[in-house]
Amino acid sequence: MRLENKVAIITGGASGIGRATVHKFVREGARVLVADINLEQAEKVVAEVTAAGFEGAAAAAQVDVSSYAEVEAMVARAVEVFGGLDVIFNNAGIAGGKPLLEHDPEVDYAPMIRIDQDGVYHGILAAGRQFRDQGRGGVIINTSSIYGEQAAELAFSYSAAKAAVISFTRSAAYELAEYGVRAVAITPGRVGTPIINQFSEELRQTFASEQMRGALTEPEEIANVVAFLASDEANVINGTVVHVDDGYSSFKKRLE
Numbered sequence: 582m583r584l585e586n587k588v589a590i591i592t593g594g595a596s597g598i599g600r601a602t603v604h605k606f607v608r609e610g611a612r613v614l615v616a617d618i619n620l621e622q623a624e625k626v627v628a629e630v631t632a633a634g635f636e637g638a639a640a641a642a643q644v645d646v647s648s649y650a651e652v653e654a655m656v657a658r659a660v661e662v663f664g665g666l667d668v669i670f671n672n673a674g675i676a677g678g679k680p681l682l683e684h685d686p687e688v689d690y691a692p693m694i695r696i697d698q699d700g701v702y703h704g705i706l707a708a709g710r711q712f713r714d715q716g717r718g719g720v721i722i723n724t725s726s727i728y729g730e731q732a733a734e735l736a737f738s739y740s741a742a743k744a745a746v747i748s749f750t751r752s753a754a755y756e757l758a759e760y761g762v763r764a765v766a767i768t769p770g771r772v773g774t775p776i777i778n779q780f781s782e783e784l785r786q787t788f789a790s791e792q793m794r795g796a797l798t799e800p801e802e803i804a805n806v807v808a809f810l811a812s813d814e815a816n817v818i819n820g821t822v823v824h825v826d827d828g829y830s831s832f833k834k835r836l837e
């Protein structure tokens with residue numbers, strides 16, 4: 582019960598890493614607002630939580646994180662339903678891309694920046710204001726990516742947004758420390774979620790082979806780390822990046 586009495590918002594909570602984290606947080610004693618652009622899926626996750634025996638521990642909210650007004654309303658909703666806010670997991674995101682010289686800026690750059698970058702900024706700002714006003718601290722966890730620290734194929738805009746997420750995390754930790762708020766970024770490697778499942782089997786095999794265990798990471802394995810980072814046990818982890826990439830960023834595997 583690491584998260585007993587904590588209230589959390591998980592954006593992108595309807596699927597993949599977010600969904601697995603909703604389940605983990607609830608099992609650790611938290612109450613969770615499952616916030617996603619896909620309300621129907623978010624409601625399904627709430628129903629799963631209820632079916633698992635945690636009735637009332639989760640509620641759904643529709644949000645487009647690219648809108649600050651909607652993110653502000655999402656924070657207000659968590660406070661209204663659960664009486665406060667202790668943790669925000671800014672995790673909603675989209676992936677994909679084209680070679681740079683084939684870009685249409687309005688299609689291949691702007692939406693990625695609005696969702697993966699601005700969405701995290703909006704979450705930090707709205708939750709930060711709530712944490713300040715409550716006066717009982719708070720934790721911000723932001724989903725970056727291994728691509729936030731390196732260039733990669735078809736990832737020009739994605740890498741830019743995910744690099745900004747790391748920078749936001751450091752600055753948020755710095756600016757909000759006086760309110761007892763911590764901020765941490767995670768950089769998943771290749772996790773078996775719908776974002777990855779959109780790619781061919783061959784590419785998925787390549788992704789898996791580049792990780793230490795030769796397999797895609799399970800979303801539940803990321804959720805375990807997020808729950809730890811959100812808990813008071815992680816009080817000295819602040820303003821930094823936690824690599825949850827099965828070794829990917831630390832070595833180059835030898836080609837067979």
Ligand code: NAD
Pocket residue numbers: 592593594595596597598599616617618619644645646647672673674675676696724725726727768769770771772773774775776777
């Ligand atoms: P996913 O597609 O399963 O989940 C993403 C969720 O975000 C979906 O439920 C989607 O509806 C929601 N979403 C998309 N746009 C939104 C918006 N504008 N407002 C609110 N919600 C929105 O994918 P996932 O793999 O669980 O991805 C979660 C995060 O992890 C993303 O930020 C992604 O970039 C990051 N990530 C994933 C991997 C991976 O290998 N799967 C690796 C590194 C980083």
